[in-house]
Amino acid sequence: MNTEQVKTAFPTERDCMLFLIKKRELKTGSCAACGCMASDLKCYEERSCFVCCCNHFIYPRKDTIFENSKLPLQKWFLGIAYFNQHQKVTGQALSDFLDINYKSAYYMIQKLRKNNLQDFFQ
Template structure:
């Protein structure tokens, strides 16, 4: 959804609350503490959207137990911030978000972290069909240089204390992607990750010939491509996951010159989420639905 539409549709705090109540509860508001439905709107007009639960006697609002809980940032800024983050092709720095929304940088950073929290919830995909798996190595700053198990074709890291963060990932061809940082890229870590995210009974796995993938055939049909010889052999290739790695690297390297391992992990979440909603007709509505479905 474009910014102007968000701005027009949600001109104030009340309209945002009303929208969240309708998405979260529909016609059946319930208490987030005890799940009881014996609830009533508070009568005082001053604090909008407050409810009382007659079951557990708690007071609550639609923001309880969501990423918006106890926020001091106006909801309209949240909605615009979500639209900005979702619209950003690469990523959006919290400095940029602070400027766009007239927030201080701390608030913008907090908002961005919370938006990513909601993205984490939504990025735990289970893949089927033709699934490609691969690893990437991201250059991140740090004081403990760590030796990588594998080289890749990134430019050499610059500066003292630079290390590369291994990331493991899998993609359903034409579908969703999952990726996460992994301190080590070993047969054990790859097996654990892939077994969690790939439907072994209903998939075919494609990888390169990295030895750590050797035993994958034990639980899923497995084909490998020898990158020393060629990159595509009919259906056997890893072009989709490699395409995702280039998106991820562009998002990372395009925004900041210095980022920590922790930030890189957050970028990975954001990049996966955005990739997975690429076909959505209304990413904003999908995000809001996800953010309040607690």
């Protein structure tokens, strides 16, 4: 997926969060505890979690490279797509592209170099 496709596929934080849980907890598309559909879960973007009607909490960032980051997931997803296209990207270039500060961009590149995310969107 290129950066334009990421923008189209993940227009909101919630879309990114749903993608993450569908990759992991909700591979079947529903809550493991009660069977509710992932799309019916209540989304708390500011806490970066979903809550099901059965009171099951799901944290999409848990145990991922996004866990300790305050950046919106859409920035991360765009960063991943950009990095996959431009492996030699500098912190300054990524900072400009994502409109985030240099420190965050540099941190992101370190994470992306350590983790192979070529297949992230598949």
